[in-house]
Amino acid sequence: ALIAILPGDGIGPEVVAAARQVLDALDLGLTFEEAPVGGAAYRAHGHPLPPATLDLAKRADAVLFGAVGDPEFDNVAREHRPEQAILGLRKELGLFANLRPAKLFAGLEDASALRPEVAAAIDMVIVRELTGDVYFGEKGRGTTADGLREGHDLMRYDEAEVARIARVAFETARTRNHRLCSVDKANVLETSQLWRDVVIEVSADYPDVALTHMYVDNAAMQLVRNPGQFDVIVTGNLFGDILSDQASMCAGSIGMLPSAAINQDRKGLYEPIHGSAPDIAGQGKANPLATILSAAMMLRHSLGEADAADRIEAAVTAALVAGHRTPDLGGTATTQDMTNAVLAAL
Amino acid sequence: ALIAILPGDGIGPEVVAAARQVLDALDLGLTFEEAPVGGAAYRAHGHPLPPATLDLAKRADAVLFGAVGDPEFDNVAREHRPEQAILGLRKELGLFANLRPAKLFAGLEDASALRPEVAAAIDMVIVRELTGDVYFGEKGRGTTADGLREGHDLMRYDEAEVARIARVAFETARTRNHRLCSVDKANVLETSQLWRDVVIEVSADYPDVALTHMYVDNAAMQLVRNPGQFDVIVTGNLFGDILSDQASMCAGSIGMLPSAAINQDRKGLYEPIHGSAPDIAGQGKANPLATILSAAMMLRHSLGEADAADRIEAAVTAALVAGHRTPDLGGTATTQDMTNAVLAAL
Numbered sequence A, B: 001a002l003i004a005i006l007p008g009d010g011i012g013p014e015v016v017a018a019a020r021q022v023l024d025a026l027d028l029g030l031t032f033e034e035a036p037v038g039g040a041a042y043r044a045h046g047h048p049l050p051p052a053t054l055d056l057a058k059r060a061d062a063v064l065f066g067a068v069g070d071p072e073f074d075n076v077a078r079e080h081r082p083e084q085a086i087l088g089l090r091k092e093l094g095l096f097a098n099l100r101p102a103k104l105f106a107g108l109e110d111a112s113a114l115r116p117e118v119a120a121a122i123d124m125v126i127v128r129e130l131t132g133d134v135y136f137g138e139k140g141r142g143t144t145a146d147g148l149r150e151g152h153d154l155m156r157y158d159e160a161e162v163a164r165i166a167r168v169a170f171e172t173a174r175t176r177n178h179r180l181c182s183v184d185k186a187n188v189l190e191t192s193q194l195w196r197d198v199v200i201e202v203s204a205d206y207p208d209v210a211l212t213h214m215y216v217d218n219a220a221m222q223l224v225r226n227p228g229q230f231d232v233i234v235t236g237n238l239f240g241d242i243l244s245d246q247a248s249m250c251a252g253s254i255g256m257l258p259s260a261a262i263n264q265d266r267k268g269l270y271e272p273i274h275g276s277a278p279d280i281a282g283q284g285k286a287n288p289l290a291t292i293l294s295a296a297m298m299l300r301h302s303l304g305e306a307d308a309a310d311r312i313e314a315a316v317t318a319a320l321v322a323g324h325r326t327p328d329l330g331g332t333a334t335t336q337d338m339t340n341a342v343l344a345a346l
């Protein structure tokens, strides 16, 4: 299988290199091809997602992505900002399903701002729709009848978009504790009412999964009050952006959490949920575990290598149990120290 | 001054009655007139916001609101749901500025799911825009060219809407620590880019206030990681709905927090941030402090009675210091016990 390696900006190249070492060690006969993305691509080719990079991502069986974002481009027009690369990849590859597990790793109870007993119970997957909603609706700037500047973005879903993400979420719940919470704002938004209607319709095919509904404001409260109550959450692109970052932070280990963005053919883009962290780039301080765990998700979801994925995850747990800690976890291990610990445990 | 009393549903009547006792004790020469709202109004008059209730709210100098919402109406059409009353009042009275203080009260460190040292540092005001955004944009259901059901809601702001809420936020920051964080999603939304442009323009008039910007996903993380970093947050209607509930829960004392919704003339609607809590309605278990503190906000912001507001707030602190605790705070005091404690401390 061909893996597209898109390291990106900041600590992206370091953490992707670490994951690459782990994949190499497993000897799965994978082929790797690398291309620039984000600020690095803009610098080299004048575009955050150059045609050759997009072409590689399309040809590949899966994409391993680092991170994009660089303060150098803060004043560049939005269509050339590093973030556009990730939005473009999601749209062009049809990566509609974002799987974001959030759990507290044993031994890291102190990393969360939540009380240890509250944080320890966190073990959920947030399934976020990734190619629709107000992210991709008609948007623009204009002038009102009174000559005032205005800005607008259309929030929108159709039933097919909702049904396919709902199915991914119900299937995910089946592999876990069979509980699914759909988050919307159906007391205010028509988009949410359609969302809720369709999720309920799809639930008929999953009688073994217990479906509940929660308003997004309440969900933001419950993720603080008692995050252990959630098994699988399914929600739209915008609410998912907010809630999944919140849930990750509740789990405390933002340097630990992987993510997958998958399309109809289970081709996917895999990336750590943390950003490019320009402040620590190039210093060997980055925690590589989120990217290593993203590589494990890639093996499981896109490459049919569930056993190899299990091995990586067990090795990460072993490295943590052995006490290895990068600075974000309160330790002094370098990126390479931590990678070595995982390699040793493999 | 005429105060409209809208008790609403669930525990609304109990907590409003408690606040009324406190206002009466201050002998400020206020006149009170009561009207039904929410599910109670729908039951009596077939509409959650009957014309006579809206008329009273318009005639009054301020509105003291309990809570709306009742599972009995879950299957009623959206335009008759209890929540429509609050949306209607906001729109009809032009209540564009929602002030939501979130702070941890001394002695209640154990009420938060956050570590006590993280929670203790919380002391912020969230200024939420309340009459625009995707809440009030064009919305509807339709059918796509392929015959699929769809739902949509237009997110939208114009510069006047953003500028007036920004001014309220800068003024609020001036009464506090002179720091304002504007929250948006300008890396994705045109609405947010306009928002950010206008907030920056308005900041020219407030050189004494330090303005920063944060994306909403990051804000949701920072409210968990280190909520003590915020002084005043300003944001749009939808992001404000989510973040202010999250912040309240971080402060742990959802039964303690008041809110104000104010218009251009500083007329306002004052309500506890908690909901109608139908599960404990009529049992004397509700914590009346959020509503009592809402009454204090009413005296300060709409009635020019800052001294009386200070007295109420001091009496609430005194009641807590004396150890009175309703069940939500881990105690056994009834609504009336807690009210009596505040009255005694006045």
Ligand SMILES: CC(C)[C@H](C(=O)O)[C@@H](O)C(=O)O
Binding pocket: A083, A086, A087, A241, B187, B188, B217
């Ligand atoms: C960078 C940004 C466009 C992106 C998003 O909002 O989706 C990011 O926050 C994420 O969650 O992957």
Ligand SMILES: CC(C)[C@H](C(=O)O)[C@@H](O)C(=O)O
Binding pocket: A187, A188, A217, B083, B086, B087, B241
């Ligand atoms: C009841 C609902 C319409 C309302 C809102 O979303 O504004 C509530 O959540 C609030 O924050 O006051």
